[in-house]
Amino acid sequence: MARSITYREAINEALAQEMERDPSVIVMGEDNAGGQGSPGEEDAWGGVLGVTKGLYHRFPGRVLDTPISESAFIGAAVGAATGGLRPVAELMFIDFMGVCFDQIFNQAAKFRYMFGGKAVTPVVVRTMWGAGLRAAAQHSQSLLSVFTHIPGLKVVAPSNAYDAKGLLIQSIRDDDPVIFAEHKMLYNVAGDVPEESYAIPFGEANIVREGGDVTIVAIGRMVAMAQDAATELASSGVECEIVDPRTVSPLDTDTILESVENTGRLVVVDEANPRCSLATDIAATVAQDAFGSLRAPIQLVTGPHTPVPFADSLEDLFIPDAAKIAGAVKTAVDYAR
């Protein structure tokens, strides 16, 4: 039965249900126990934003605190995955990949290919991404494209609570290394989520809204922004189709291409920096494979080529919003050869 819970609660529930189902699932990360070894403090935090709260006592010995030592514990999660466990490691902010990236992209991602198909590395790295929390340049990035670039990794970016639960369950059951990217501005957003366990397959985009004039492909928090823009545009007679890829590696290019073949126009919305990004990747795919269907130049709505600024006045300018998306849609619709 579905009830309304937050994105944070949906993730916690997915972890709990998978730990209940499979004793090989373990959880590790900074402050996951939150003061492990300090009487009275245990389970105080459940990770810095409380996502794993309650699991420490519920699953004794299976929720591990780590030192702030990402290379060691992300690597340990990778190593443990080769040894029969299904570790879910929390890399607090995606920005911190800089201190442990080798273990992800040179080790976990390459084992299967490099060892001739004989390795299985079912590790999940949960990590928080995106701008909006006034967290400045080292805690606000949208680095999904960096992971997406690496063969051997899967990259998941749920935009709502329902997807967060189903995609995390799939991530834990998946036999490949998965980067599970949780948008920090969505943790408190609630949605209908079934109590029972369910898995959402990777590589299946969700058509969030149907429409015949423009395809909007939006990622993570930008899905909601695109919905706001589409609602406004509908009042002026422009119907948008919104595609949420849900996983960016694998990417459901079929659904994106089919939508563009119907609408003839594409707007890609991603808050990441624009160069070598998911937005340019999706645009390139459509330009190559659906060129004949395009009736207007592809529009990209992204952050600028800058670090994420701190001041709210600047960060609000950095992040795409419904008005910018609507503007891009109008540019596409109004285009005349």
Added chain:
Amino acid sequence: MTGTLESPTSQELTPDQLLDAYRTMKTIREFEERVHDEFAGGDIPGFVHLYAGEEASAVGVCSHLDDRDAIASTHRGHGHCIAKGVDPVGMMAEIYGKSTGSCRGKGGSMHIADLSKGMLGANGIVGGGPPLICGRALASKHKGDGGVAVAFFGDGASNQGTTFESLNLATIWNLPAVFVAENNGYAEATSSSWSVATDDIADRAAAFGMPGVIVDGFDFFAVHEAAGEAVARARDGGGPTLIEVKFTRYFGHFEGDQQLYRADEVANARANLDCLKRFRARVTESGQLTDAQLDAVDAEVGALIERSVEEAKAAPKPGAADLLTDVYVSY
């Protein structure tokens, strides 16, 4: 807590165990000498880093390990692979880039692995292995299977943050892990006497709350004894150990290295320190084995390595159909 172990006098190895240890060390030596020759012939692609001279370390440690146990290795990984039971025939084919190789020709010398043997791979990244070993040790601890995980790394990796972090994590999680720092004196061309801030790598153990021990890496029995204590402590829940093994590699950093950075220390090592010669002298003088027994092993090993090269040369290369496979389990 750092101490030095001289060659111990009390060993409890049976003649069969001694013969196995000798066979494995000899297999590594012959394998590496042959790769050296074949590489010079131009048939082997890419980079190879040879382990000759260091055999006592891999074999002294791995002779304490069984199927529950895992090791992680380095770019100089052939010896660790053979010591952990990886098939030398498949390894040679892998080094030649053939589809019959340990990794079907997709890994090469720096990535030979056999997870079914608990060999997590040679590793092209200096310091890549220690975090993985923390994970394998954690998995064994979690499953309660009694397994121990061993990270082999060099003096170069002893300066990597991944190694420091792993030593720390292994202690605070009380992991069944052993860290074996193989100090052959040079990280590529840079002397460890310059690059390592402490007198000995083993000194660093104290900083991470674990025992540190230094052994003569040319002496199989010294390595065997130190590793035996460390593996037993790990298996019994006593936590990790750092063992520094000191020796000289017989070849350059990679094949083709002119080695202008070091004087001719290799000739002295080969003549006076060599682990195989010392092993033979010791076990024959003690009467535990005879020269005839060891000579027979030499012949067996020679035939095996010859066969490995013949089969590698004759094997097919991977083809276009192999390019795209095994990136993912499913995608």
